[in-house]
Amino acid sequence: MTAEHSLRPLPTGTDTEIAIVGGGLSGTLAATLLGRSGYRVTLIDRHPVFPREFRVEKIAGDQIDKLRRIGLLDSLSAAAAAFDEIVNVRKGRVLDRTRARHYGIFYDDLVAAMRAELPETVRFVAGRVSAVEAGSERQRVSIIGQPDVTARLLVLATGMGDILRRDVGIERRFVHQRQSLTFGFNVRPAGASAFKHTALTYYGERVSDGIDYLNFFPAGGVTRANLFVFREHTDPWVKALRDRPREMLIETLPGLLDTFGNFEVIDRVSSWLTDITVAENCKRDGVVLIGDAYQTSCPAAGTGVSRLLTDVERLCMVHVPQWMASPGMAAAKIATFYDDPMKQAMDERGLELANFRRSLTIDTDLRWRARRQVHFSRRRILHEIDKFSPSFAARLRGLKRPQVEAVT
Ligand SMILES: Cc1cc2nc3c(=O)[nH]c(=O)nc-3n(C[C@H](O)[C@H](O)[C@H](O)COP(=O)(O)OP(=O)(O)OC[C@H]3O[C@@H](n4cnc5c(N)ncnc54)[C@H](O)[C@@H]3O)c2cc1C
Known part of the structure; x- marks a missing residue:
């Protein structure tokens, strides 16, 4: 220019x-x-x-x-x-894959x-x-x-x-004061030379956990993890996560090791409370x-x-x-x-x-419980259709673009 x-x-x-x-x-x-x-x-x-x-x-x-x-x-x-695919997982099963440059x-x-x-x-x-x-x-x-x-x-x-x-x-x-908590840390594979995927998003399993999603992706020569949570910053779980990130993640997201591979956290956990x-x-x-x-x-x-x-x-x-x-x-x-x-x-x-994001993760009223169900089921169904007719799946996705695609 x-x-x-x-x-x-x-x-x-x-x-x-x-x-x-x-x-x-x-x-x-x-x-x-x-x-x-x-x-x-x-x-x-x-x-x-x-x-x-x-x-x-x-x-x-x-x-x-x-x-x-x-x-x-x-x-x-x-x-x-640069990476071109994120495998999105919930409850230990692949939900779908985001194929785009990141x-x-x-x-x-x-x-x-x-x-x-x-x-x-x-x-x-x-x-x-x-x-x-x-x-x-x-x-x-x-x-x-x-x-x-x-x-x-x-x-x-x-x-x-x-x-x-x-x-x-x-x-x-x-x-919105204290709207969300974000954690960042570096990981490396344990007992293997590489993780199963270059990039993975693991969604929270239970509303009570307050976990929206955990991202693993390459950055600066390491595998970086970003964890997005809707919990009070004073919650003892938050301190435990900072002190024992690997144990707390395995306990809260039981399917994580099987889908991504065993990992070690190799540095201090950074955290940020957003207003x-x-x-x-x-x-x-x-x-x-x-x-x-x-x-x-x-x-x-x-x-x-x-x-x-x-x-x-x-x-x-x-x-x-x-x-x-x-x-x-x-x-x-x-x-x-x-x-x-x-x-x-x-x-x-x-x-x-x-x-x-906050309501999808933690709201428990009937409307959000139904919306959560529809949101993830829809993604799973579209992923299945994608396997035999990518063009039809793309057409269906185009009918109503899920808001979640903005982040994963
Ligand atoms: C943990 C975390 C994760 C995030 N993840 C995402 C994400 O995944 N995707 C996304 O799109 N966004 C994300 N964001 C938001 C994104 O990072 C911010 O919107 C963006 O960095 C804001 O940039 P900025 O230049 O406005 O502010 P900043 O990057 O904060 O820059 C402000 C600058 O002002 C300077 N400054 C302030 N006061 C003075 C002063 N008095 N004198 C001189 N210099 C001064 C500071 O030194 C600083 O360099 C995230 C934010 C956080 C905190």
Whole structure:
């Protein structure tokens, strides 16, 4: 991709056209797209190199299409482990197989691969931002121990723990506190040279276990496990899982060893408690929120990256060019991003899927008991039809696409 216009002189009193605070996936992708379009961008993150933190580790489905569309899929595929089939299992029996390209990658490697694509028009500043000020003409970013950065537009891509939004009067509404728990750890085969499958999803067996699913997949030269659970974080099972992951998984998912093979857990179990939050009162002069800073996602629903890619694409390809074409950066301009129907539909889908995964896993009312039964039976039947008539199975799948396909 080439710059669409040459560098313009900076407006009086600003150091850069666009300041982006937060160089995780959202901020880095936004900086790359805006930089490639010829804007002068300053990207600020407290980490010169993103540390090994537990976030998304599997990229699939619409995320791949979106990365391809913005010209960054090759960078992902060069850094990630590609695999094309996931065997989906429930109660020790194969439910179906997901045949599609997936990429396994640790989040720090993903951010590093994307940061390597930052064009020269992007200045990267390593530092902790202590305060931000926003207005209809000029934005100011204060960085500890470094000169302030001033810009025409401020993008906050500061993730879940974002507090800087408070400086500009933006609130956060809890949609669902402690909505889900996610665990991540590495495994290796025990008593065999390889596992039975490259990638496997094992669904929870009983509602009382609160397990949505356990994924095994290749990433960073190891087999990675991600476990998605709807339980209270204070539940003794949670502590036991952290202390004795292998024993607890074998006890809770009795068919696991037979379908995947014996395994050892080879590192510490990482865990993450997710609150689903949405920013409020965000139509403000000069500042826009993207990615988790705007809305967080349920990891089990696998929509965090789809959401942030929609934010980045719509912001950088549609809205920023319109905003920068005329003087000022008043709230009325910024509002067009939050009112964007494609963004709103994606955000809504993220919330819907978060509820869907939780209810499918743990709701015990009659409606959800029936829905759970239909959901898994339907998948099993389609898998059987697939064996003798893949085209008929594909037609049936197309009639009503199961929501679960978004994650596996
Ligand atoms: C355990 C877990 C599993 C997940 N699994 C999936 C999945 O399977 N599929 C999926 O699609 N999504 C998943 N997600 C969601 C996905 O990881 C996130 O939506 C995505 O990483 C958000 O990226 P971001 O850039 O918005 O935020 P982050 O990656 O958190 O980046 C925020 C950045 O802001 C910087 N920052 C913050 N404050 C300051 C400051 N004051 N000064 C300077 N820098 C600052 C931080 O250093 C950080 O680099 C998962 C999330 C978690 C937690």
